[in-house]
Amino acid sequence: MNLRTPTHIRKLAVLVCSFMLVLAGCGNGAQQGIVEGKVNVVTSFYPIYYMVNEIGGEHVNAINLIPAGVEPHDWTPKSRDLQNASKSQLLMVNGAGFEGWLDDFVKGLDSTSTIKTIEVSKGVALIEADGAHEESADHAHEEGHEDGDAEGHEHDHDHGSTDPHTWVSPKSALVMAKNVKDALVQEDAAHQAEYESNYEKLKSKLEAIDAKYEESLKNVKHRDIVVSHHAFGYLSRDYGLTQHAIMGITPDAEPRAQDLLRLSKLVQEKGLKYVFFEELVSDQLAKTLASEAKADILVLSPLEGLTKEQADAGDNYLTLMERNLQNLLLALQ
Template sequence: MKKSKTWLTILLGAVIILTTACGNSSAVKIEEGKVNIVTSFYPLYYMAKEIGGDHVNVMNLIPSGVEPHDWTPKSVDLQNVSQAQIMLYQGAGFEGWIGDFKNGLDNNSKVKLIEASKGISLIEGTNAEEESGHGHEHGHNEESGHHHENEEGHSHEGGVDPHTWVSPKSAIVMAENVKKALIDADSSNKAYYEERHKQLHDKLVTLDKQYSDSIKQTSKKDIIVSHHAFGYLARDYGINQHAIMGIAPNAEPRAQDILRLTKLVEEKQIKYIFFEELVSDTLAKTLASEAKVETLVLNPLEGLTKEQEAAGDNYLTLMERNLQHLLKALQ
């Protein structure tokens, strides 16, 4: 019991040294003769580039290596977005700043703000101690998750889980929304956008089938992750997600949360604890060390690291890597 209290103190202490990413917005440069699109984070940037091709100029607000939960827009971002034709944002409460952002746009701006998660059955947000995968998730209709725009920062607790893009099934819906936005803004290139969307759609459908077929064959169904970013993945592919922290990666776990997870490791014979690349791995690695298990990366794809960007990684390659890591942990 004494040993248990000692490492519990270490684990809780590790929370206070979680690193916070920072950085300036990526350069936003408007190009004449193209549809100028600003995206709020990486997955939407990827989809807009893939579907828009040569006819679009896509600019991401958040630089490589920066965790979206740690980022808020500045006045210069408002000025830049005001000049674009489209702004793609996730919605479902992910961008807690979006309400004020809309109100701050130039009155003369013709930019259309598109909510990419529209049409996805959303999952009710839960606190870390309540998370046990799809058993605690509740589907919502389209409108139920779209009343959170005035939330401060990225505090999602008690609202809805915004991390839809981590599931290929949801990514298919998001890509459809991006395609529609492009066609609405540039109908003369409708056939071009539809063809490129079909190519991306087919890749996402293939990815969805790979996840479904592979995970169905695994003997284990429980994973421990850094924060509650994989609820849609869990729901769509029959996995139970258990998070150290809440929906936001900077949420603090309670003592009973950590005790529950260490007990779960033993009961479910879990061999790996997942951590993320854009937030500190201190807590996950400390928990893994005490539980005598190993760690693996499970990427929530909220952004690319500079190394991933240089290596040419993208949404598809990282999701394929996630699948391989999941299969390793679930065998």
């Protein structure tokens, strides 16, 4: 029996699925072309796409670059993406180093392109990935791990020294939504009233879930979360939690065996019941750690995108935020 065959089959299935999703334009809702008479906005990944649609409404055509089921760190631009962006008015990205492909992407646009690049994380107080914000960082560096730690500080890849995962916290999302609105108003002042009205509706929803996070998490029994990769720094900082990550800033930053052993000990010592995993990357390390620590696994989404199943079920950025809160409450009780 060829033991490699299942892996090949899985890879082929993923490729076929991704191809079909691109053709269908489903999941993260990507439209596949320019629409004349509207403001065409290319978004780098799902949370920004969601905000642009909510605020832009009928006056905006949002084109999301990353299809459903694809982890943003694994994505690379295609010629179709460059063609659409070259004809669009706005390119909205997270910034803070998240889009490592951005410089090359902009250089690849048509020389006649007038697209403006907007970093929607501007104004969020950024977290340095070197652990400077101790309230939201794994404290492994305090425990004598001089050669690197479970956060993968030596594996920061394209993100440099900044944690780019701003959008995972409702507080950051409020800043980002205003930046989206401001960019749309500046580009299309004729429809400012509609953009302002739509923004106020989204702002109210984000403020409501922010308040719910504040109230629900202030008195939980535990304040430590063990997660797949170091994507929850802003959530942890804003709501008084401490994350301990199996992998680094990018989910392909491999941990060392001693990191897993240390995290297993931490889970047991603190009496944690769950190890969190995320749906767009493999759950094998989380399962291994949970088994070693005699804990269960539970989803905590980094909100980077929808799976096809979530898209088909009508989930969106806010419903995933709500589900994250419910799972946090289950794990931290």
